[in-house]
Amino acid sequence: MVVDGVAAGSGGADETVDRLFHALADTTRRDILRRCVRDELSVSRLAATYPMSFAAVQKHVTVLERAGLVTKQRRGREQLVRTDPDAVGRARQALDGLESAWRARVDRMSGLLADDDAEAGPDGNTRKGPDG
Template identity: 80%
Template sequence: MVVRELDEETVDRLFHALADATRRDILRRSVRGELSVSQLAEAYPMSFAAVQKHVAVLERAGLITKERRGREQLVRTDPEALRRARQALDLLEAAWRGRVDRMSDLLAEDRGPQENDTTRGQGT
């Protein structure tokens, strides 16, 4: 698989969508298979319209797909979109690990002379 860097707008939409607990739950539930928006709405203490708005945010982020069958709108999690979110997290993790490693190296360099000074005094 070729890894490509995601543009900032895509990453923003992904993390905005994932920032809400209800939307994360919708993703968890729809990863098992298709669910209608009506079925999803039954599980939450909010209006059908509110659930529709959550679904719309997930759809704009590309995390789910919707398909109309008759009067129902069926929702399914898009596994490729979840891979993109994982990729964005992996890139952030790599950047932060690099920064932490550099800070650790700098701190180790700064500690070197101080440790030598304190060990000299211990022998007397």
């Protein structure tokens, strides 16, 4: 279904955006993204910086990876995590699309309200035609 030019229920695209924003909704995951933009870091090195277990940090990294925000590469015994800057750009594109849709809706509402004001007479009542 399309509502005001925005596809609703477009399946895979919606799921991708949902995973992206779910991943970005958590403070720890956003911090992991920031840290891994500057440098590839191992999961164990990341875990050492947070007051949680290694397994918990590993789960955060998995959520980021499923959302396509980071990539993991095995090097020896370590798994190195790197932020994918293109994925962050996709999040921005999704937000830009939402902003455009809402701006268009607000513009249409403003137009309708302006039309209503133009039809109202000086006393604020709607003018009626010769038959009304």
